[in-house]
Amino acid sequence: MGGGMVAMLFSDIEGSTVLLRRLGDQYLDALEGHRRILRAAWTAYGGTEMGTEGDSFFVVFPTAGDAVRAAVDGQRGLAEHRWPGGERLRVRMGIHTGTPGVYDGDYWGMDVHLAARIGAAAHGGQIVVSAVTGQLTQLPDDVTLRDLGTHHLKDIPEPERLLQVTIVGLQNDFPPPRTLGTSTSLPAPATPLLGRAQDLDRITGLLGRTDVRLVTLTGPGGSGKTRLAIGAAAELTTRFPGGVYFVPLASVTSERVLWTTIAEVLDIPPRERSRVVNYLAQRTLLLVLDNLEQLPDAGKVVAEIIEGAAHVKLVATSRRALGLVGEHQHPVAPLPVTDAADSAAVQLFVERAQAVRPTFTLTPENTADVIALCRRLDGLPLAIELCAPRLRLFSVKEVLARVDQSLDIASTSTVTPQRQRTLRDTIAWSYELLSPEHRRTFRRLAVFAGGADLAAVEKVATSIDPLDVVAELRDANLITLSDDADGTRVRLLETIRQYAAEQLGATDEDAAVRDSHASYYAGLAEQLERLKKTTSDYPIERAETELDNFRTALAWSTDHDVRTGLRLCASLGWVWVLGGYLAESRGWHEQVVAAAGTTSSPELAACLRGLSNLLHLQGEPERAYEVANRSVEMSRELGDAAGVAFGLAVLGSVHRQRGDLAAARSTLVDAVDRHRALDDPWRLGRVLSHLGGIEEDLGNFDRAEELLREALTITESLGDAHEIAVQGQNLAYLLTLAGRLDEAAALAQELIPTVLALGSPSLTMAFSNTAMNILLRRGDPVGAAELFGAEEAMGERLEIPNPYLREELAEALALVGDTLSRAAWDRHRQAGRAARVEDLLGQLTLAGQPHS
Incomplete structure (x- = not known):
């Protein structure tokens, strides 16, 4: 298997877990039929099948046209x-054409990641392809391409234009792709937007005015504010070149987490x-x-966005107005009910x-x-949706x-607004029908x-079969x-969750259930931390x-x-x-x-160790030193040998940041000796x-x-891919400084x-610095300058400060000497700033190059 341009196809069955639950033993027959048809x-x-796992395929084709025609025939x-069982198997497919790297009989690199992300963005029965794939494909007469617009894909830094392969005779209407940012970050609504034409006209009209920055949709719970906001945003996608982003905040209760949630979206x-x-x-x-x-501070956050970002507009949903100057309210009334059978509520x-x-x-x-x-x-839409299934x-x-x-029982109340009483009683009615x-x-x-x-439902919320309940x-x-x-994940709509919380609060079990919840998730956090140390695949997505x-x-x-x-x-x-x-x-x-007190x-x-590490990472060495010392002394008082060893490891790193190498060395020597007596190889490798x-x-x-x-050696025995890469890059850098360039280059090349597959920003930047140093010493100042600029720009984008930038630049220029003028260095450094570090590393050949 050689390099060159190929088309990469990823596919899997949408909703396979639900299908397995419905089909039982017949699922294996369905899976076998699926594999036979697609193969x-x-x-x-x-x-060529590169990977088959469960219900998924990773297949590589010689050309884009071959991949698209295979996907069409497969669908x-x-x-x-x-x-079996009259079910319908819905398979999603994504295709990208590029020039991935080839290593040990397998394809790797950003092109492979992009193909996988495109596959994940598709819906069951849909084929989504990259723009380059569409350009390189000659389609059959009954197949066309539909432009889905530009989208941001998870972990892919640049937006990608996506196209849908439309096949005559098959389903061609799908929700927006599952991607980040732009209009496609909007949820796919479960129900049609009925009876809201006038609302949509007013909201989109307001947002089309240059003097309107904020429109707040207000109304009682269950009136359809969220659904209307999504509908209005979907009509505005072409007006905002930077995209339309939906930020769900039902679970957020503090300003700090509000900022974090916006950043996540x-x-x-x-x-x-600030970022x-x-x-x-x-x-x-x-x-x-x-x-x-x-959110009591929601208005403060919205005001800061309006003041700091002149070209951003906002749609907010809330049961009450935010009270900001310039806010335009749009009350969301329930759906109209007339004597006609075609009213929106009846529909x-x-x-x-x-x-x-x-x-x-x-x-x-x-x-x-x-x-x-x-x-x-x-x-009220929510009340109707609760009643109709009965x-x-x-x-x-x-x-x-x-x-x-x-x-009728609650309608005599004069305290609660009528519509809230209606919704409350609708929920109560469904609630009372339960056992x-x-x-x-x-x-x-x-x-x-x-x-x-x-x-979690089984441990915290029920004593019976969770599937039944x-x-x-x-x-x-x-x-x-x-x-x-x-x-399967279980969720409550926020209005219903508030009702459930009221019911829970009226019992004598409220505190016990919340204790159980906290204890369960503390146990889960500890379990995930153990998995991080004992498996090659960090469970970061599960944790998030x-x-x-x-x-x-x-x-x-x-x-x-x-x-x-704690x-x-x-x-x-x-x-x-x-x-x-870090801030949160x-x-x-x-x-x-x-x-916790004293x-x-x-x-x-x-x-305290964790807090010290955070202070260290955020550039506060003196406070980090104070907290780390407190941690070590506390562990000593408790006779906690492991705690002392762990604390000394943190303290040694803080000494290094403070510039006291002698103290750092003696502290870490002590930490190493103590770790050798502990049965924790992962931490020993780190220290x-x-x-x-x-x-x-x-x-x-x-x-x-x-x-x-x-x-x-310790890390390799544990099979931790991330730590192996970290330790390997540390060793490659050391060999570079020691002048053993052939060894350093060979290790870095491996x-x-x-490094590219892991996608860790800190590891990628550290490795880029090592590769740059190898290039400098091997007589490739142009490649070194480009990597220097790319790493510099990446750090600025991610707000990861490099306190040694000036020293590193001076050292690089000294190594370049007369082989490249300062003007040429600056020109190539600037060119590197416009490139991605990952792309430059993917094209790099370190091993086997002669050095001057």
């Missing part, structure tokens, strides 16, 4: 096949306020901020009723009752009678933020289910999925169970650092440390590497090499595929 298509067009074959590391404002100030885009009513009721009873239609016998029911629900069990007349009985155990589980689900998987709650439309990488639950657990435990809060802080440090949440992590650490404990010592860095700084290259090679 026939791959083979017919010269495809046709899947559509024509009769699947925009895909901005680090996730901090968000700076990013927005350079773009023309639309932000949809959904569910702001529970919505019929649409949702047919979802559970396909044969349901309006008839002369039931139309009056449907209209009366919609009127009794005041046309037609699976009852007639319209029976549903109307039950709603009347429930609502006692299902009601207990439903109200306990209120403690979860951002949803929960079935394991989830099915019942889903039938009652009290929860929503989604299929993610870790299985649960960030809202971790935050909720931290907030509760800080006030009610500090020990659990456990969470101690276990989540790596998540905050790798995810770019520091806030949690300081809050929990303050709540009572010594191993958990507090661990939390050996730190000590190796000190010996390198002191010019003791032989001793530094011994330490780094031992660290690398590491390039791993």
Whole structure:
């Protein structure tokens, strides 16, 4: 298998977990049929399978046209096949054409990542291709390409224009691709937008005016504010070249997390306020901020965005106005209910009723009752969506009678607004239809933020089979289910979650359930930290999925169970650092440390270590030194040998940052000796590497090499790909400084595929610096200058400061000498700033080059 241009296709079955649950043993027959059909298509067009795992394929084709024709034939074959149980297998496919690297019989590089991201953006039954693939493909007569616009794909720095392969006779209408930013970050609505034409006209008209920056959609819970905001934003995508971004904030309760959540949607590391404002100030885009009513500082954040980003406009949804100067309110009324059968509320009721009873239609016998029911629900979309599924069990007349009985009790209240009483009682009616155990589980689900998987539901919320209770709650439309990488996820709409929380708060089990929630997620945090040390695949995506639950657990435990809060802080440090949440992590650490007071404990010592590391990373060495010392002394008082060893490792790094290499060396020597007595090879490898860095700084290259090679051997035995790359790059840099360029180049060349595949910004920049130093010493000042500029620009984009930039530049220019003029160096350095570090590394050949 050689290099050159190829087309890469990724495919998998959409909703495979749900399909497996429905088909049971028949799923294997379906999976085999799926593989047989697609493999026939791959083979017919010269495809080579590079990977097959579960229901997914990674196939490489000689040309873009071969890949597209194979995908078309595959989709046709899947559509024509009769699947077990009358099911329909929906396979999503993504294709990109490029020149990936070839290493050890496999393809690697950004082109492969881009193809995989395009596949993940597609929907079941859809084929999505990159622009270059579309340009290189000659299509059959009954196949065309539809432009889906420009999209931001996860972990791909530059936007990509995507195209849909449209096939005559097959489904061609799909929701927007699942991508970041632009219009495609908008959720795909589950229901049509009915009866909102006038609302859409006013909102889009307001946002089209140059003097309008903020439109706030206000109204009671369940009135359809979110759905209307999504509909309006979808009509405005072409007006905002920087994109349209939907920011869900139902689980957010603080200004700090609000900034973090906006940054996550925009895909901005680090996730901090200043970075968000700076990013927005350079773009023309639309932000949809959904569910702001529970945030007391929401107005402050919105005002700062408006003042700092002149070309950004915002749509906000809230039950109350933000109270800002220049805010334009748009009250969202319930859907109109008239005596006509075609009113928007009635249409919505019929649409949702047919979802559970396909044969349901309006008839002369039931139309009056449907209209009366919609009127009794005041046309509230959420109330209608809660009631309509009950037609699976009852007639319209029976549903109307039950709603009347429930609502009449509360209708005499003069305190609660009528529409809120209506919605509350609609939820209450569904709630009261549940069995006692299902009601207990439903109200306990209120403690979860951002949803929960079935394991968490079982441990925290129910004592019966979680599948049974989830099915019942889903039938009652009290929860929503989604299929993610870790299985089924259970969520409550925010209005329903608030009702569940009220029910939970009225019982004597509220505190116990919240304690259970916090304890469960502290245990999960500890489990994920162990996995990070013992597996080659960091569970960072799993951890980030649960960030809202971790935050909720931290907030509760800080006030009610500090020990659990300390456990969470101690276990989540790596998540905050790798995810770019340094400011938020520091806030949690300081809050929990303050709540813990002066009572010594191993958990507090661990939390202090984490806080010291954060202060170290944020450039506060003196405070980091103070906190690290406190951690070490506390562990000594407790007789905690492991805690002392861990604390000394942190303290040694802080000494180095303070410029005291002698203290750093003696501290880390002590830490190494203590770690050798502990059964924790992962930490031993880390501290050996730190000590190796000190010996390198002191010019003791032989001793530094011994330490780094031992660290690398330990890490390789653990199979930790990220740490292997870190230690390998450290060793390559040392060999470069020692003048052993052939060895350094060979090692660095081996590491390039791993570094690029891992995608860690800090590792990529460190490795780029090592590669630049090798090029400088091998007589390639042009390549070195380009890498220098690319790394410099990457650090500025990510706000990762390089305090040694001036010294590194002086050293580089000294090594260049007369081989390249200063003007030429600056020219190539500037060219590098316009390139991606990953692209330059992917094209690099270090091993085998002669050096001057």
